[in-house]
Amino acid sequence: MTSKEFTFEPAPFVPFRDHAVVERLRKMTPEEIVQHPNPNFKIHISLDIGSVEMGLLITRFIESDREDKPFVFICGNPNPGTYEPLTQLINYLRVDCRNVYPVTMDEWADENDNIAPTDYRHGFTNSFLKYFYAKIDPELRMPFENLLFPTNENIASYTDIIEERGDGGAHAIFSGPGWAGHIAFIDPCPELIPDYREGGTAEIKDLNDPYFEQRAQILTLHPLTIAQNSLHGVFGCSGDLTSVPPKAATIGPRDVLNSREKFEFHGLTTMGTFSSWQRMTSRLITHGPVTPYVPGSIYQLMDVHVFLSPSIATPIEIMETTGY
Secondary structure, X not given: OOOOXXXXXXXXXXXXXXXXXXXXXXXXXXXHHOOOOOOOEEEEEOOOHHHHHHHHHHHHHHHHHHHOOOEEEEEOOOOHHHHHHHHHHHHHHOOOOOOEEEEEOEEEXXXXXXXXXXXXXXXXXHHHHHHOHHHXXXXXXXXHHHOEOOOOOOHHHHHHHHHHHOOOOOOEEEEOOOOOOOEOOEOOOHHHOOOOOOOOOXXXXXXXXXXXXXXXXXXXXXXXXHHHHHOOHHHOXXXXXXXXXXXXEXXXXXXXXXXXXXXXXXXXXXXXXXXXXXXXXXXHHHHOOOEOOEHHHHHHHOOEEEEEOOOOOOOXXXXXXXXX
């Protein structure tokens, strides 16, 4: 029996659907992944990207203390695995965080655009306050008013506040991609792409593109973002889609672009296994077209350090005898 080629179009909700591009990305080796035509877009493969992030943060906290200057940084959540050890270093080294200004990049919102309060147990701000802020010794802790997190009252001026505190933008941003290719909750969704259509092919040519004018706002989340977060510990790691809010407050592309230093981390797996939705997302972000349908791909136009775990950099191959 002769096998015939079986071809198909990906499901309509898939943000990026170019078979030829994806096939090229699947085969990329670690040696190929670390090469990029933009010399300022630096890709590193690191055994422990969490330690790299923690080292970068504590170094800048120490500089802020010793030089008595502000350090405004945009950070992702929830991230107890990095933030709690970071607080232990702060306390051990006696780093005074009076000049540190953390900015959380996103927070959940309901269908009516109400942003989750700080006591929402599944919330990003709740996690940040519990596993970062509260664990710093009181005499070293930054004043509470130094913290910036999305609320109903401040989301319209969130970008303005970041730019005011950082004299034009954050001093640094620390991010990691979601399944839909997002930075923070900058998803491939209608609010962020004026000519939105499922499976679109719009490209961003340079940093003057109108895409970068978009500020912090509340967005309707992409279905992949809902599915991804249903696998997170705060929602029980069980695919419980009804537990994940439908919208979120998020920084905008403008806030990303205006950050002076940019660090991106790709290393998520499913509870420490080889399984990872981030393996293809990472390739789309680092070596696919620069497009609002893969929001994190905008980093390719900038001066950025991207850190990948060896697992994420592994070529994607058929695993016939392996199930989920």
